Amino acid sequence: MKLNYRLYRKAKNIMFLILTLGSALAVLIPLFMIIQFVMVQGASSLSLDFFTELPKPVGEIGGGMKHAILGTICLVILGAAIAVPIGVTCGIYLSEFRKSRLSKNLKLSVDLMSGIPSIVIGIFAYLMVVVPLKSFSALAGGIALSIIMLPIIIKTSEEILKLVPDHIREAGLALGLPRWKVILFVVLKGEISNLLTGIILAISRAAGETAPLLFTAFGNMYISYGLNQPMASLPVQIYTYAISPYKEWQKQAWAGAFVLMVLILSMNLFARYILTKIKDKKGIS
Amino acid sequence: MTNYNDAKIILEAKKLEAWFGDFQAVKGITVDYREKTINAIIGPSGCGKSTYLRCLNRIHEEIEGARTAGEVLLEGENIYDKKVDVVDVRRRIGMVFQKPNPFPSMSILDNVVIGLRLQGISKRSTLLETAESCLRKAALWDEVKDKLSSMGTSLSGGQQQRLCIARALAVNPPVLLMDEPTSALDPIATAKIEELMNEIKKDYTVIIVTHNMQQAARISDFTSFFHYGNMVEHGQSSNIFTNPKEKSTEDYISGRFG
Numbered sequence: 232m233k234l235n236y237r238l239y240r241k242a243k244n245i246m247f248l249i250l251t252l253g254s255a256l257a258v259l260i261p262l263f264m265i266i267q268f269v270m271v272q273g274a275s276s277l278s279l280d281f282f283t284e285l286p287k288p289v290g291e292i293g294g295g296m297k298h299a300i301l302g303t304i305c306l307v308i309l310g311a312a313i314a315v316p317i318g319v320t321c322g323i324y325l326s327e328f329r330k331s332r333l334s335k336n337l338k339l340s341v342d343l344m345s346g347i348p349s350i351v352i353g354i355f356a357y358l359m360v361v362v363p364l365k366s367f368s369a370l371a372g373g374i375a376l377s378i379i380m381l382p383i384i385i386k387t388s389e390e391i392l393k394l395v396p397d398h399i400r401e402a403g404l405a406l407g408l409p410r411w412k413v414i415l416f417v418v419l420k421g422e423i424s425n426l427l428t429g430i431i432l433a434i435s436r437a438a439g440e441t442a443p444l445l446f447t448a449f450g451n452m453y454i455s456y457g458l459n460q461p462m463a464s465l466p467v468q469i470y471t472y473a474i475s476p477y478k479e480w481q482k483q484a485w486a487g488a489f490v491l492m493v494l495i496l497s498m499n500l501f502a503r504y505i506l507t508k509i510k511d512k513k514g515i516s
Numbered sequence: 517m518t519n520y521n522d523a524k525i526i527l528e529a530k531k532l533e534a535w536f537g538d539f540q541a542v543k544g545i546t547v548d549y550r551e552k553t554i555n556a557i558i559g560p561s562g563c564g565k566s567t568y569l570r571c572l573n574r575i576h577e578e579i580e581g582a583r584t585a586g587e588v589l590l591e592g593e594n595i596y597d598k599k600v601d602v603v604d605v606r607r608r609i610g611m612v613f614q615k616p617n618p619f620p621s622m623s624i625l626d627n628v629v630i631g632l633r634l635q636g637i638s639k640r641s642t643l644l645e646t647a648e649s650c651l652r653k654a655a656l657w658d659e660v661k662d663k664l665s666s667m668g669t670s671l672s673g674g675q676q677q678r679l680c681i682a683r684a685l686a687v688n689p690p691v692l693l694m695d696e697p698t699s700a701l702d703p704i705a706t707a708k709i710e711e712l713m714n715e716i717k718k719d720y721t722v723i724i725v726t727h728n729m730q731q732a733a734r735i736s737d738f739t740s741f742f743h744y745g746n747m748v749e750h751g752q753s754s755n756i757f758t759n760p761k762e763k764s765t766e767d768y769i770s771g772r773f774g
Contacts, residue, residue, distance in 0.1 A: 407606035
């Protein structure tokens, strides 16, 4: 009887282990399949030309996505230039004035904002920027991407600053420092690298977005840096090429997907690397 | 017995009361502190002594729902007066906390001079001079002079607390509040801090909350005994510890409760 019970208990334990382990592995399968698929298809279509050439007309072999790579970088920088200052300051407000009523409502709004589908953000930017200016533009794309980045940046900066214990703030105030100096030069200063990690994560998220750019930055086939002109981007270029009927373009789309994936993965890994370095450093104390 | 009657009164509390929401933690304290003395506040946990101390530099009001009533006079001026800037108050009344709290991601040097630097003093020689003199006063200079640029948080607990004392001294406040500064430290680190308090007493007035009655007896000139938010007794430490007037003071210092 006793032995039976023990066996039963052990069996339950093993069952549970198999269940959790199985779920964990099931999550990894699609991830690795995607990576492998894109790698096999993309790497074979990839050449140096891809980074240095502009697209060639249909039927001509070769050509690349130099303009789209540059375009994505420009759009992301533009988006970050808008989202980072606003996002970090908003995060500071949420963390340092967390008991105000505005703060509570703002938090809810930020949560809602992160749930807005990216295509809706694209439509919003289209209505707010493209329609009044009567042209697709890099500006509209940058604004759409900044709206994608904002909730991520706000959330991470808020969480990071909230982790700074109150006694650090009190120590600053007790030195006779005004509150704003305590926030900027004591609380924030110690968390710069953490904030950077949050920003990189937001950027890497935005860099892969297609929907907000479809009818804002729109895309083109040449290099342009004008804010009021359409600008190419990797995700949109991949989309355009992938749905085209031409074999050559489809191969280029795979190569583009591969480059985009590597770009985003490396940004993510870099952010994580900084994060662990900080944790190691803090572990000493 | 030392006569302190000639010493100038630097800080006075008048009917000082403090609340957390509806709970009254400090119930009307009136007392004065003389210049260049060490004043201990003792009492059982929850008697309001820390809250009282935090009212003296207006850091109590930083807590949500906290408020105060009454007056605190610093050299005759009420620090709770509407015309008074709280930032100025805290520059003249420094504070050292229970848990050592050096600023993370800041070097030892930066920790000491940050108060001055953020007041706009940027001359390197001035900052270095202040850092050295304050670290010396905090009896830390010899231990850190070769590693001023390493992190403040890399020091041991006792060293961190002395760093916090140096940081508080750097803005040169005439009054220094200490909230159980040695309760997180071992006896050797505690002894070092008691020693340095005797030194800084030459230039500063110290008000220290302590759980350790031997400590209060060893280092303080005056002692107040707090109970349930009231100040039961205040007087020269030699009197309080040998000849307390109140029954509850006697019970507390003889270890019958608390």
